[in-house]
Amino acid sequence: MSSPLRIGIAGLGTVGRGTLQIIISQAKLIEQRCGKKIEVVGVSARNKHHNRGIDISHLQWFDDPMQMASDPKIDVVVEMIGGSEGVAKNLVEASLKAGKSVVTANKALIAHHGIELAKLAEKSGAVLAFEAAVAGGIPIIKALRDGLAANQFSRIAGIMNGTCNYILTAMWEQKRDFDEVLADAMAKGYAEADPSFDVDGIDTAHKLAILTSLAYACAPAIGEVYIEGIRRVTLRDMEFAAELGYVIKLLGITATTEGGILQRVHPCMVPTSSPLGSVSGVYNAVQVEGDSVGKVFFEGRGAGDGPTGSSVVADIMDIARGTVYKPFTLPVASLAALPFAKVDALQSSYYLRLSVTDKPGVLAEVTAIFKNENISLRSFIQRGHAPGEAVELVLTTHEALELSMQKAIAAIAKLDIVRAQPTMIRIENI
Numbered sequence: 001m002s003s004p005l006r007i008g009i010a011g012l013g014t015v016g017r018g019t020l021q022i023i024i025s026q027a028k029l030i031e032q033r034c035g036k037k038i039e040v041v042g043v044s045a046r047n048k049h050h051n052r053g054i055d056i057s058h059l060q061w062f063d064d065p066m067q068m069a070s071d072p073k074i075d076v077v078v079e080m081i082g083g084s085e086g087v088a089k090n091l092v093e094a095s096l097k098a099g100k101s102v103v104t105a106n107k108a109l110i111a112h113h114g115i116e117l118a119k120l121a122e123k124s125g126a127v128l129a130f131e132a133a134v135a136g137g138i139p140i141i142k143a144l145r146d147g148l149a150a151n152q153f154s155r156i157a158g159i160m161n162g163t164c165n166y167i168l169t170a171m172w173e174q175k176r177d178f179d180e181v182l183a184d185a186m187a188k189g190y191a192e193a194d195p196s197f198d199v200d201g202i203d204t205a206h207k208l209a210i211l212t213s214l215a216y217a218c219a220p221a222i223g224e225v226y227i228e229g230i231r232r233v234t235l236r237d238m239e240f241a242a243e244l245g246y247v248i249k250l251l252g253i254t255a256t257t258e259g260g261i262l263q264r265v266h267p268c269m270v271p272t273s274s275p276l277g278s279v280s281g282v283y284n285a286v287q288v289e290g291d292s293v294g295k296v297f298f299e300g301r302g303a304g305d306g307p308t309g310s311s312v313v314a315d316i317m318d319i320a321r322g323t324v325y326k327p328f329t330l331p332v333a334s335l336a337a338l339p340f341a342k343v344d345a346l347q348s349s350y351y352l353r354l355s356v357t358d359k360p361g362v363l364a365e366v367t368a369i370f371k372n373e374n375i376s377l378r379s380f381i382q383r384g385h386a387p388g389e390a391v392e393l394v395l396t397t398h399e400a401l402e403l404s405m406q407k408a409i410a411a412i413a414k415l416d417i418v419r420a421q422p423t424m425i426r427i428e429n430i
């Protein structure tokens with residue numbers, strides 16, 4: 001056996017502790033599979049005296065994680081602090097500059113600064129690995145870069161935020177509205193004290209930008225992701241979705257279009273019977289569509305100490321074995337400058353819920369606007385009958401251009417018969 005790979009873990013929260021736990025409990029298996037030991041040399045966190053339920057007394061404590069970057073006893077720095085700026089970024093930069101390989105689960109950092117960091121890694125010959133940054137325990141990065149490497153990808157769609165999927169599942173199962181379920185999730189610790197990164201779709205966008213970069217060998221383009229979160233999803237829309245054979249999920253979708261790659265994060269109606277439609281609670285799932293392989297579906301736990309630690313340790317094991325990949329599949333200079341399309345260019349089917357005055361000719365007024373915009377109606381449901389009062393009208397369309405749909409919605413909202421802002425949800429036939 002060769003000399004051990006010596007690592008420093010910066011951050012001992014959920015993922016840092018989970019990583020340490022796996023390295024300790026699976027030490028023998030890891031050594032057998034890598035041909036060398038993985039030895040944790042030192043750890044760092046904010047509070048040295050916090051009881052973490054794991055014995056760290058024999059490990060060197062670093063008050064300042066930045067010291068790990070220059071410590072000759074450490075070969076690999078495992079960054080488990082989080083955040084796209086500040087200490088996490090400084091630590092990863094300094095470590096890579098010093099030639100130390102870095103393993104991180106930090107999707108915000110990779111989505112925003114992955115290219116600068118990949119350049120530093122190339123320059124010093126270090127490895128930058130981030131399997132745990134997307135979908136926790138699901139090895140989707142390795143799958144895109146390795147097992148599915150021979151494919152051209154037409155679409156990748158995923159449920160990549162467990163908090164959102166938990167909230168949407170609970171809304172439907174408990175027949176409660178968003179605000180109530182979110183408050184409950186926060187009280188139980190299933191959602192962060194500031195849940196905006198999750199519920200506003202930003203966390204999913206970070207992960208999607210990373211998957212896009214691996215699938216198309218381009219730089220992560222977080223600024224090119226169209227983002228809508230789940231705050232406006234209502235139980236009423238879930239009920240109509242069920243009637244139409246759909247379930248509402250927050251998806252991150254990247255797909256090739258005529259105008260370039262389109263990256264989007266928004267609530268979608270997906271067929272209840274589809275694999276993505278069946279993923280409930282905190283689970284994550286990603287469906288990849290490749291020209292040779294067809295559809296491949298991955299499902300598993302997207303967060304938590306064990307699943308995320310499993311991916312972090314797998315990256316460390318790759319480094320121990322000497323299995324080295326470019327962070328974004330190719331050297332930075334060879335990455336493609338691909339065109340990105342705007343959501344206006346999306347071709348999709350749509351669900352539209354209107355509150356309208358119940359009187360003759362309402363549907364005709366709405367469909368006249370659809371006709372002007374070249375949108376073809378697929379189905380409609382009118383709920384209630386109360387002449388002169390408000391009733392609900394639910395429409396679905398065949399595939400239409402998003403820009404046309406947006407224009408139609410703006411025109412419909414101005415009709416005298418329309419009592420409230422229309423609700424639109426895209427239907428993803430997947």
Ligand SMILES: NC(=O)c1ccc[n+]([C@@H]2O[C@H](COP(=O)([O-])OP(=O)(O)OC[C@H]3O[C@@H](n4cnc5c(N)ncnc54)[C@H](OP(=O)(O)O)[C@@H]3O)[C@@H](O)[C@H]2O)c1
Nearest residue numbers: 011012013014015045046047080081082105106303304308
């Ligand atoms: N949680 C998950 O399931 C999950 C899943 C996938 C990816 N991730 C990513 O993994 C990373 C870590 O997430 P987490 O959930 O484990 O976070 P966490 O539980 O909040 O833990 C963060 C850790 O960083 C330490 N820390 C914060 N500021 C520090 C500083 N200035 N110097 C030294 N240590 C510092 C904290 O110290 P104290 O403990 O002393 O406060 C804590 O141990 C993030 O990038 C996150 O996006 C998390």
